Amino acid sequence: MKGIIYTGGELTDLVTLARLPVYLQAFLREQNGVVAYFGGLHIRGCVAAPGWHSLAGVWQGERALWRTYTELKKSDIPFAQDCAGNQFLLRGDAVLFLDTETGELADLDVDFKHFLFGAGKFPLEALGMEPLRAFQQAGGVLRAGQLLSLYPPLCIALKDHSKAAAKAVAVTERLAWLARFHEQIKHLPDGQPVQFDPL
Template identity: 80%
Template structure:
């Protein structure tokens, strides 16, 4: 992996580690999660702290992703995320992508090993790095524990009335905002007007 800005420390959440498939356990034993591609990919670790890096929090904790997003199962493992907070999950051996704005779930037709291979070979496409590249070209830097907040959300048509903006925010705040946004729009018909507060 390129552009590594953070690697997880010691494995301190052995209970979560024991519940993972052997290939993910092996990856985390080698390096307990990582933030790579200058913030473009975060693979979570089995740790108690920092909270933003803890797999257990988004998998089984109070704010577990399956509690918000109806398409997810309790058994889906949210092992990582992209620069804007879309989630990479394992369902069996398949890697899925959760769009955290809309709740849509897509099968990426790869296993974990081939997901890592694709990210290494084609990071712009595999990880959706365009927002991060634009942010970096404007002088922005993502720190470990941060995600990009995009306003307006990508799923909204603004007819050019609102200039897109991005800023670095704590990951927990970004994920909470996305969950709240999803809850507001999930039952709305297409074309419905929405009023939003930026993060």
């Protein structure tokens, strides 16, 4: 992986580690999670702290993603996220992609090994890094523990076709905002006007 800005420290959450597939355990034993591609991919670790890096927190904790997104199962493992907080999950050996604005879930038709291979070979496309690239070209820097807040959200069609503005915010703030936004729009029909507060 390139552009590494953070690697997890010691494995401190051995209970969560023991519940993972063998191949993910092996990856995390080598490096307990990582933020790579200058913030384009965050693979979570088995740690108690920092909270933003904890796999257990978004898998089984109070802020577990399945509590918000009805398409998810409790057993889906949210092992990683992209620069804007969209999630990559393991269901069995399949990698799924969760759009955290709309709640739509897609099977990427790859396993963990091929997901990492695709991300390494084609990071811009595989990880949806266009917003991060634009943010960086404008002089922005995404640090470990941060995600991009995009305003307006990407699922909102704008009449003037302008691009979303991006700013760096804390991971926990971004995921909480996405959960609130998703709750607000999940039952609305396409084309419905919506009002929301930016992060």
